[in-house]
Amino acid sequence: MTDIAGEARFMGAVTALTMHEMQNILAIIRESAGLMGDILKVNARVDFKHRPNMERTLEHITTHVERGKGLLEATSRLAHSPDDDMLDSCDLAVHARVVALLSERLVRLKGASVNFTPVPAPLPVAVGALRVLMIGYQSVQWAVGSGTKDGHVKVELEPGQDFHIMTVVPPQGVTPDAKALDCIRKLLDDGRLEWDGRMLRIFFPVRK
Amino acid sequence: MDMSTWNILLVDDEVEFITTLAERLELRGINARVTHDGESALKEVAVNEPQVIVLDVMMPGMKGLEVLQRVKEAHPKVQVVLLTGQGKTRDGIEGMQHGAFAYLMKPLDLEELIHTLKDALQSGRGNRHD
Numbered sequence: 001m002t003d004i005a006g007e008a009r010f011m012g013a014v015t016a017l018t019m020h021e022m023q024n025i026l027a028i029i030r031e032s033a034g035l036m037g038d039i040l041k042v043n044a045r046v047d048f049k050h051r052p053n054m055e056r057t058l059e060h061i062t063t064h065v066e067r068g069k070g071l072l073e074a075t076s077r078l079a080h081s082p083d084d085d086m087l088d089s090c091d092l093a094v095h096a097r098v099v100a101l102l103s104e105r106l107v108r109l110k111g112a113s114v115n116f117t118p119v120p121a122p123l124p125v126a127v128g129a130l131r132v133l134m135i136g137y138q139s140v141q142w143a144v145g146s147g148t149k150d151g152h153v154k155v156e157l158e159p160g161q162d163f164h165i166m167t168v169v170p171p172q173g174v175t176p177d178a179k180a181l182d183c184i185r186k187l188l189d190d191g192r193l194e195w196d197g198r199m200l201r202i203f204f205p206v207r208k
Numbered sequence: 209m210d211m212s213t214w215n216i217l218l219v220d221d222e223v224e225f226i227t228t229l230a231e232r233l234e235l236r237g238i239n240a241r242v243t244h245d246g247e248s249a250l251k252e253v254a255v256n257e258p259q260v261i262v263l264d265v266m267m268p269g270m271k272g273l274e275v276l277q278r279v280k281e282a283h284p285k286v287q288v289v290l291l292t293g294q295g296k297t298r299d300g301i302e303g304m305q306h307g308a309f310a311y312l313m314k315p316l317d318l319e320e321l322i323h324t325l326k327d328a329l330q331s332g333r334g335n336r337h338d
Contacts, residue, residue, distance in 0.1 A: 020266055023293050024222045027315040031228040034318060038235045069315055076293060085298075 008082040008130060015079035019072055026068050033061040074101035081129035089207045090129035091122045092164050093157060099136030100155050110144045112151040112171050119157045123164040125204035127191065132204065135187045136166060139200055142180045143170035154199075163191070163203040170200075209326060216240040216325065217258035219249040219275070220291065221267045225314075232318055238325075246270025250278060257283055260309075260328045262321070264291045265299045273303055280307040287328035291316070 037058050040051070077098045080086060100116035107114050125132065136155070143153045151171020158165040170176050178195070184202075185193055194201045216233070218240050220226040230240045241258070243249045246269055249261065261279060265272035276288050290303040290311040300311030309328045312321060 020293050023314050024225060028222060028225045028228070030315040031225055031232060031318075035228050035232050035235075038232055042235065065315060073313075 005082065012079045012082040016076060019076040019079055022068075023072055023076075026065055026072065029061065030065045033058050033065070037062075070101050074098045077129070078102065078133060081133055083129075086129035088128055089124060089126050090132055092125045092132060092166065092204055093119050093121065093123040095129055095132045096136060096155055096157055096166050099133060099140060102133070103137055103140040103153075106141060107144050107153055112144055112153055114140065114155060115152045116155045117157070119159065121159070123157060123159055124207040125164050126207040127189075127204050131187060135184055135202060136168075138180075138184050138187070139166070139168040139202060142176050142184065143168050143174070143200065145170065145174045145176045158201075160203075160206065162206055164206055166202045166204065168200045168202070169198070209329065211236065211238045214238050214240075214325065214329065215256070215259045217249065217252055217261045218242045219244070219246070219261060219267075219272075220264040221245055222264070226264075229316070229318075229321075233322075236322065238322070246272070246275040249275055253279055253283055253286065258286060260287045260289060260325055262289045262291065262325075264314075265303065265311075266293065273299070273306060276303055276308055277306050287331075289321075289324055289328060 036054075040055060040058070077095065081090075081095075097116055097118060100114045104114055127135075140153055140155065144151075151174060153171060154167070154169035156167040156169070158167060181193065181195060181200075188202070190205045191203045193203065216238060218226050218230055219242075221244050223244060226242050226244070230242050233240045240262075241252065241256075243252050245267060249263070250270075252258075253261070263272045263275055272290060276290065279286055279288060284307075287309040288303075288307070290300055290308045291314050292299045292303075292311050293314060297311075300308075300313075303311055309331070310324050312324060
């Protein structure tokens, strides 16, 4: 781990606690909206003027609680990434999903979206969680370049014998800055990356 | 299964969350008692042993995992479903190692909770992980 480990741990610990509070807040909002929805259902025959508005509003709450849940999980994983048991290895399957969740906003600001294809089994790699998140996030940032309209950044995983691979495919028509790859490459101590002009493949050594 | 006969105890220090959850269960014909900390939960279990406890892991005072262990020592037949934070699977896994039936992440999906309660009641023992 680098010399900023202490700072990263501090930030992680404080963020994790805050995320725990956020989770309780979301849980209360979700259950309260759920109860209102239940009551509307129980009284389905009782008509009142603003019933459709109320039902629509409850739908919005539910949709955005779900959205918040994803962000909460991702931020919580980020916060726990400097934990002792995450320093030298992690599950690439989980953390690649976290990369996609965390980079959604960044990519949307560039007029694109992130498509992540999950894999069913864990992919243990001999790289710490924080490092995987940095590499993944910077790769998505690199892939989206200076922006595109209606494009998709694809994040995919390929299980392997010696290396598990994270693939980042930039939106069509976007030519990412080749120099930015050096920054990502520097983060890969025991891994490597390949850019074939169409997709970036990042090789993470398998945890034996 | 007749849900009105279920004996459920909900334990969470977030009062608005857990009382609203109890109300939603009640609307579905499930009676659930509520306590807000580990000590009260243990007292409640001693007086009226529930079939299933839904237990928050992170509470002030006695933590959920300690409550789980004490319940399992004194009342091994009681099934415990843990509530953990998003992305905190470690707590859930540790809980499973201490005999929890399942763990669910907050915010909850009510239908998933009811499904888990049903499974917990049907299986006298044996663990399940969501």
